[in-house]
Amino acid sequence: MQRIGVFVCHCGSNIAATVDVKKVVEMVQMEPGVVHAEDYQYMCSEAGQAKIAAAIHEKNLTGIVVCSCSPRMHENTFRTAAQRAGLNPYMVEIANIREHCSWIHKDMEEATKKAVILARAAIAKVNLNTPLQPGESRVTKRALVIGGGIAGIQTALDIADAGYEVDIVEKTPSIGGRMSQLDKTFPTLDCSACILTPKMVEAAAHEKIKIYTYSEVEKVSGFVGDFTVDIRKKARSVDANKCTGCGVCQEKCPSKKAPSEFNRGLNTRSAIYTPFAQAIPNVPVIDRDACLKFKTGKCGVCEKVCQAGAIDYTQQDEIVTEKYGAIVVATGFDTIKLDNYDEYAYNQSKDVITSLELERIMNAAGPTKGHLERLSDGKHPHEMVFIQCVGSRCSDNRGKSYCSKICCMYTAKHAMLIRDKYPDVNVTVFYIDVRTPGKNFDEFYRRAVEEYGVNYIKGQVGKVILKPNGKLLVQGSDLLDNKQILKEADMVVLATAIEPEPSVRQIATMLTASIDTNNFLTEAHPKLRPVESPTAGVFLSGVCQGPKDIPETVAQAGAAAVKAIGLLAKDKLMTNPCTAKADELMCNGCSTCANVCPYGAISYEEKEVNDHGIRETRRIAVVNNALCQGCGACTVACPSGSMDLQGFSNRQIIAEVDAICR
Amino acid sequence: MSLNNEEFRPKIVAFCCNWCSYAGADLAGSSRLAYPADVKIIRVPCSCRVNPMFILRAFEKGADGVILCGCHPGDCHYSTGNYYARRRMTLLFSMLDYIGVENGRTRVEWVSAAEGVKFSQTMNEFVEKIHSLGKNVRLGDLRCRN
């Protein structure tokens, strides 16, 4: 029989305001096994933990139940406290009487009753707990960073500078990401490429960093400290070891009609290409869908002109398998598709563009060589209208419910730059709110209004109409003046919402990392563990976790790196002891459990058993504790009930069910 | 049968996976999104840990409704657990329906860690459903002792 102590936390008034904690203490004392019960203001405080330790010593407790906040919050705290007092940490159970009780119920009597039942369930479970010992697993001292934008580059540099090997996997032909497409950055108006390229060069030159561009993560197996990853190196059709990056092939390539991804499709590129001049590596790839050689078999110009003999039309995709201890996701973002926003005439007029397209137009290496001009007729615009929150802060399901966070600032930047360079252009911005929380952000926005005379109108745009003369008619409302506005414009720029790079969902599935309905990866804790995924060993860097600007991304990238370094610095990890275990005498050896195990943790051994005097050799399931993650799929698949999960055993769960239904 | 006019308070067991739904329930809690106290949550590592025996046990012990919540398909922390749970529960629920247990007494809902609102809404709906079905007598009386 266990000797159980129950500790009921007030959590200040968080619990005590709705749950009569004294009553809970009184009620649980009648439960089987309970030899001690007390309440305290803050069980998680040092004094609270001391009370637990004292009771363990004085009453010789063999198990404890803490009625408090969610186990996801303080289970570890109380397990550690118990361990310090000499109790096995797995003899601790938490009754969640805060998140699942006091915070959602108003009636004290009802909440108290429920708290007692939740405590009873935990007590019933602890009665059946057994001490568990965690095992150890090794740590591969190498990190993988998925995504080679500024987030991935910064994370990789920080990890590498700490002395650990890092691989970056980038799916496009060059690292650099979205930041490489930007012209200037707010609020300092730094040239984006000028501050990014040194980082790209540093990463490429770093002896601890290996960069896989034009590559994708194909498969992930294993677990924290010991991931095995298959990386698909897509066929570049160019031998990176031979290529000198002279660029002649791109010049001579006769097929120049493929839309340039880098310039958002505003102009075209050759079939053999590097995305941009500062690309790293400076090794082109052949776009096989656009290449005449691949399409018709006739051409081969690039091969002829290549002095280095680097062109290799026969190159195949290659799968590289690597081991990693930590994985950082830095997959970034894209702008949303505007198919749901026909009212802005984006698909009808070339002069309605997204802000990211404007970045390319403003950039000297862009489709207009940095000249602000209408894409329809090449004319210089005189009236420009910016529309904010296109697809952001959307209350219906056409767009995104969240604020994309960066649009207010980049629009102020665009407005300012245009007014600075072309004082003849009038700039009008339609906004819902202007949000400028950030260092020097509000000052920046005010400069746009006060010094550069940008016309901000609070109100939404209902429609953009393409007029026969090629001009655009913007129908909007001015909420402050309470009037309708009709404004003729030469160009309209849409502050299009950003969304996580769509391929992140597949990556999250491979990593078994949680992802929310907007495809942002979920943090382990929204406030206290913002750069870690709930999946151990997986860290989050940049916009894959939520919208953010460059300085925030860089800060988070560094934070993710620190978390990864903290993991890589360890030689061994403690493994979760809540693993599956087969009862030798009951196992049929039927293989059903192995069929459902996602980790390949179950194997079979011919084993000599002594079943109540019958000695025979039987085929028996054996669980590898280092591989088992404790999901329990096998326990239900097992027809005989031989397979059970330690810490969540059949009897424990049934005891909880019984206690709740009692 | 006793003739009391006491309001029917159903017993409802909710199995929640540790990674998504339990966290979703925590979020419902910290967001103060109320649902009836009749719902009691049991934490399991994964929806695939829930043995049909647990559900039948709950009914037999007097539960009026049992709901299983897990990660959305594709988002399982253990990659595939909820896919197995989905098949198991589909077949079990179909069997319960077949033997005449009202099929509204069982439910599976996928709730992510970010869906506190969905968790609370689901529980409110489920409790309402169980109220409309009334007390569960059938499974408790599956083998008529007379």
Added chain:
Amino acid sequence: MQELISRAKELLADGTVARVLGWRAGDLPYNPEPAYFTTAEELENFVYNGFCGANLSKYMIEASKLEGKTMVCLKPCDTYSFNQLIKEHRVDREKAYIVGVGCKGKLDIEKAKKLGIKGIESVSGAEMTNAADTLTFQTIYGEKSCSYAEAMLERCHVCKGKEHMVYDELIGESKDTKDAERFAEVEKIEAMSPAEKFAFFQKELSKCIRCNACRNVCPACSCRKCVFDSTKFDSAQKANVDSFEEKMFHVIRAFHVAGRCTDCGECSRVCPQGIPLHLFNRKYIKDINELYGEYQAGADTESRGPLTNFTFDDCEPSIVTQR
């Protein structure tokens, strides 16, 4: 039958097998029982007739542990069970010499009794070699008869076919006796109101005396130790302090064999209370077929069972209320 006996003698004599697993006459003319034969003399008691319904594949679990091979007589439907046992590593294919025996449907004496044929002293027409269409019974009330099909087991009316799924050699002709829809009974119940369904099952299950005959005969119930006998689920409540097992036994048993049950019908055949237990298993089979694609347990030894498999776009459990 004679051909079977002589072949068995040969196989024993040349050392191919160490024993023969078949049937011998029982106490009554219509209840032959499974038996081992190790000598030619013993084989004189070997019988094989229309009453040999017993599925011998489960006996091979124990026979697989014995020295030498066992010649086992399997009817076409029994071979599904044998395959399933191979898949679950419960029998050793190498230890079995499978003689696929012909079958033209097996008989259910209860059916004959229901036709008013009682006090039976002997039966003719049940032999497998003469494909008689009529069964003639000598009873204490005189001679009575019925058609062979009238007295067939329910499962034979929904026969899976005359092909053996696994065998070393075949002896005797088989006949496909299917003359009814496999899921007709299940559909009938599905069409009932919840109250009618419940009344139906409550009536049937209330007859159960928990003799465990269904569990013992079932080739899918091959666990060394049944969950109902183990302490791991707190379900072994022999003192009957708890009624969980009482009430849930058949529901849980059906779930445990779901996806593994070959629909051999042995559970219903042996139930002394006449509970149509196959209605549970067949419901699962029907659901599996409809929701996850046609699946016949034991048709092969490799494929994944439907409950240890999934697809990304499987239906949601709410389909139960939507169908």
